[in-house]
Amino acid sequence: MTDxxxxxxxxxxxxxxxxxDELIIPTxxxxxxxxxxxxAVLNHGGQRLAFxxxxxxxxxxxxxxxxxxxxxxxxxxxxxxxxxxxxVAVSVGLILEEGLPLEDLRRILASMKQAAQSAGVAIVTGxxxxxxxxxxxxxxxxxxxIGVFDHDYEVRGSGARVGDKILINxxxxxxxxxxxxxREGLDLEADIRTDSAALHELVAEIIxxxxxxxxxxxxxxxxxxxxxxxxxxxxxxxxxxLEEAAQPVRQEVAGACAILGLDPLFVANEGKLLAxxxxxxxxxxxxxxxxxPHGAEATIIGEVTxxxxxxxxxxxxxxxxxxxxxxxxxxxxxxx
Amino acid sequence: MTDxxxxxxxxxxxxxxxxxDELIIPTxxxxxxxxxxxxAVLNHGGQRLAFxxxxxxxxxxxxxxxxxxxxxxxxxxxxxxxxxxxxVAVSVGLILEEGLPLEDLRRILASMKQAAQSAGVAIVTGxxxxxxxxxxxxxxxxxxxIGVFDHDYEVRGSGARVGDKILINxxxxxxxxxxxxxREGLDLEADIRTDSAALHELVAEIIxxxxxxxxxxxxxxxxxxxxxxxxxxxxxxxxxxLEEAAQPVRQEVAGACAILGLDPLFVANEGKLLAxxxxxxxxxxxxxxxxxPHGAEATIIGEVTxxxxxxxxxxxxxxxxxxxxxxxxxxxxxxx
Numbered sequence: 001m002t003d004x005x006x007x008x009x010x011x012x013x014x015x016x017x018x019x020x021d022e023l024i025i026p027t028x029x030x031x032x033x034x035x036x037x038x039x040a041v042l043n044h045g046g047q048r049l050a051f052x053x054x055x056x057x058x059x060x061x062x063x064x065x066x067x068x069x070x071x072x073x074x075x076x077x078x079x080x081x082x083x084x085x086x087x088v089a090v091s092v093g094l095i096l097e098e099g100l101p102l103e104d105l106r107r108i109l110a111s112m113k114q115a116a117q118s119a120g121v122a123i124v125t126g127x128x129x130x131x132x133x134x135x136x137x138x139x140x141x142x143x144x145x146i147g148v149f150d151h152d153y154e155v156r157g158s159g160a161r162v163g164d165k166i167l168i169n170x171x172x173x174x175x176x177x178x179x180x181x182x183r184e185g186l187d188l189e190a191d192i193r194t195d196s197a198a199l200h201e202l203v204a205e206i207i208x209x210x211x212x213x214x215x216x217x218x219x220x221x222x223x224x225x226x227x228x229x230x231x232x233x234x235x236x237x238x239x240x241x242l243e244e245a246a247q248p249v250r251q252e253v254a255g256a257c258a259i260l261g262l263d264p265l266f267v268a269n270e271g272k273l274l275a276x277x278x279x280x281x282x283x284x285x286x287x288x289x290x291x292x293p294h295g296a297e298a299t300i301i302g303e304v305t306x307x308x309x310x311x312x313x314x315x316x317x318x319x320x321x322x323x324x325x326x327x328x329x330x331x332x333x334x335x336x
Numbered sequence: 337m338t339d340x341x342x343x344x345x346x347x348x349x350x351x352x353x354x355x356x357d358e359l360i361i362p363t364x365x366x367x368x369x370x371x372x373x374x375x376a377v378l379n380h381g382g383q384r385l386a387f388x389x390x391x392x393x394x395x396x397x398x399x400x401x402x403x404x405x406x407x408x409x410x411x412x413x414x415x416x417x418x419x420x421x422x423x424v425a426v427s428v429g430l431i432l433e434e435g436l437p438l439e440d441l442r443r444i445l446a447s448m449k450q451a452a453q454s455a456g457v458a459i460v461t462g463x464x465x466x467x468x469x470x471x472x473x474x475x476x477x478x479x480x481x482i483g484v485f486d487h488d489y490e491v492r493g494s495g496a497r498v499g500d501k502i503l504i505n506x507x508x509x510x511x512x513x514x515x516x517x518x519r520e521g522l523d524l525e526a527d528i529r530t531d532s533a534a535l536h537e538l539v540a541e542i543i544x545x546x547x548x549x550x551x552x553x554x555x556x557x558x559x560x561x562x563x564x565x566x567x568x569x570x571x572x573x574x575x576x577x578l579e580e581a582a583q584p585v586r587q588e589v590a591g592a593c594a595i596l597g598l599d600p601l602f603v604a605n606e607g608k609l610l611a612x613x614x615x616x617x618x619x620x621x622x623x624x625x626x627x628x629p630h631g632a633e634a635t636i637i638g639e640v641t642x643x644x645x646x647x648x649x650x651x652x653x654x655x656x657x658x659x660x661x662x663x664x665x666x667x668x669x670x671x672x
Contacts (some may be wrong), residue, residue: 007468113363
């Protein structure tokens with residue numbers, strides 16, 4: 001490792017994993033191997049609770065389709081949902097830069113309230129700090145959340161098995177490209193909007209339909225679909241093979257990615273989930289997803305093709321196999 | 337209100353309260369009156385849970401007696417403890433500035449681990465973000481926490497009654513003056529150290545000894561003893577009168593405050609609690625506090641002297657009464 005923090009340490013890719021695995025987790029916990037799931041599951045009085053935290057530092061704070069406020073609520077709701085939990089309570093920690101217009105703060109808080117109401121979670125506690133100009137960037141938001149379980153089984157990243165299908169609930173790369181276009185003031189003809197959405201109801205329907213055939217769930221945020229599938233492959237010790245022709249990428253997102261030299265497979269999503277489902281249940285789960293507003297364009301993008309040490313491949317249109325690795329560093333900083 | 341965020345909005349004083357009461361709470365919650373307690377209490381399957389969040393932006397990040405890491409753990413442990421809960425799980429959200437030396441991060445994380453172990457809480461989940469140089473200041477840490485209750489009754493800020501005694505577990509102003517001396521490179525002859533400590537065991541003993549005679553508990557952090565007592569007075573609709581001669585201020589802290597024109601009553605503490613206790617139980621609670629390592633210098637600093645709309649007075653050495661109000665803005669920015 002280097003001896004200072006690099007931007008790439010926040011990318012969600014290889015440098016992030018290295019920082020976590022070699023410094024943060026061993027130092028904080030004393031354990032060598034981390035639980036890579038987005039939420040911790042605690043036992044309380046014989047009942048399970050999910051607990052998660054996320055800080056949001058997205059730049060810009062307002063972007064097409066949302067802002068840092070609803071992003072923060074939806075992100076934490078989704079981390080709980082991916083553990084199979086029903087989100088119930090959220091905390092809000094604000095770090096404000098001196099000089100932030102109160103009107104901006106008001107708009108962000110109003111979006112948080114609306115997102116929380118829409119997701120059925122209560123904002124129950126909070127904290128506000130202010131730092132001098134130049135010591136933060138407008139506003140950073142931490143949202144932590146508690147969820148409860150309405151069922152007995154566990155959904156984790158380590159459950160993928162050979163033969164499982166990989167389902168996604170819609171197009172990939174929308175959030176990252178919306179942020180990037182907005183940040184850089186790119187005059188992309190098309191209006192690319194964030195896909196930020198609370199997915200807990202979709203998850204509840206997936207679990208109700210698929211039950212224990214749902215082997216893993218994860219939201220492909222920082223690092224995108226590629227990084228998230230690589231994590232699942234590593235956790236589950238399987239190979240995953242994607243079909244290039246089956247990747248759902250909006251034409252305008254594909255176009256913007258092409259111009260900028262980015263691969264949509266590595267671009268962040270904030271309203272997408274990857275479900276790893278036993279083959280016999282895949283079609284019924286897909287049907288349920290497609291009936292939900294956040295899953296109308298759900299599709300199967302690949303499958304678990306073998307037991308291994310965790311490889312991800314893309315089968316190209318002409319039939320070749322391309323290995324997909326995590327990016328070392330930062331494709332798009334401050335995407336969430 | 338102004339139309340931009342000022343440093344004073346983070347002070348814990350009048351501007352902070354105004355921001356919370358006029359913008360943040362109404363916009364986030366839609367309710368006019370906020371629950372001013374440091375932790376929210378949730379019901380889960382018939383059992384109560386405490387949930388709290390705090391972001392730490394202290395400057396400097398290392399100071400005599402501690403650093404931002406153990407401060408963050410102890411602060412969240414204390415917020416849970418002040419609700420009468422036993423802390424069980426903590427989350428850690430890191431916002432790192434590009435360029436932060438990994439060795440600094442390692443020291444901070446090691447302090448967090450040690451503080452968590454010492455407090456008997458598990459760090460169960462986390463998140464790490466990185467922002468470019470100049471977009472944050474070295475490291476900001478959010479800690480959120482979950483606590484459980486080993487007893488049935490509630491300790492809140494609104495329970496103070498006429499006749500109650502105000503107890504504190506030791507000297508005031510140590511943390512704030514340690515930070516200030518360290519930040520400004522003041523060559524104060526004396527070594528002033530933070531009082532940062534986890535108070536949940538002391539709280540458990542106070543509750544075991546005082547039971548329902550413990551009417552309110554609060555840790556006097558930002559804004560100090562004066563602001564915290566003003567909050568309790570307002571919440572409980574009582575007057576509180578402090579005895580000037582009874583305020584426990586270390587000589588070196590008093591000296592530094594005098595040089596800098598600060599009132600120790602408004603200076604932050606990170607290992608102190610204020611207990612508002614029925615008069616018949618005050619001496620026995622005080623005795624228990626004094627037997628605890630974090631309460632050896634516990635003392636009674638005042639009492640609840642009447643029902644009112646929430647005034648705090650200081651009875652001076654010559655018998656006068658001085659009204660104590662919250663500071664409008666910032667006495668010491670970025671103290672925690």
